[in-house]
Amino acid sequence: MKIQIGRKFWIVLTAIIVLFTVFVVGRNLLHAVKIKRRINVMRREEALYRDRIARDSTLLERLRYDDYLEAYARENYHMQRRDEHVYILEE
Numbered sequence: 001m002k003i004q005i006g007r008k009f010w011i012v013l014t015a016i017i018v019l020f021t022v023f024v025v026g027r028n029l030l031h032a033v034k035i036k037r038r039i040n041v042m043r044r045e046e047a048l049y050r051d052r053i054a055r056d057s058t059l060l061e062r063l064r065y066d067d068y069l070e071a072y073a074r075e076n077y078h079m080q081r082r083d084e085h086v087y088i089l090e091e
Helices: 009-061 066-077
Strands: none
Touching: none
């Protein structure tokens, strides 16, 4: 008895292979898009943190001088000298 492989078998087999390939490629494309978005988010965060580092470095450099240190403490922490009174007015 000889087994005959007909045309329908090859069509079904080809359809299965095509569907499997489309599924795998589509899944990989979705994964690539997610990774690309994450990379873009991280690049934006990198720029934000570099900006913060630059501002903090500038502030650290300025705080080495006593005049700026005193002004910074008065403005941001409402510090005062012993013989003076400070009134805080908020707008």
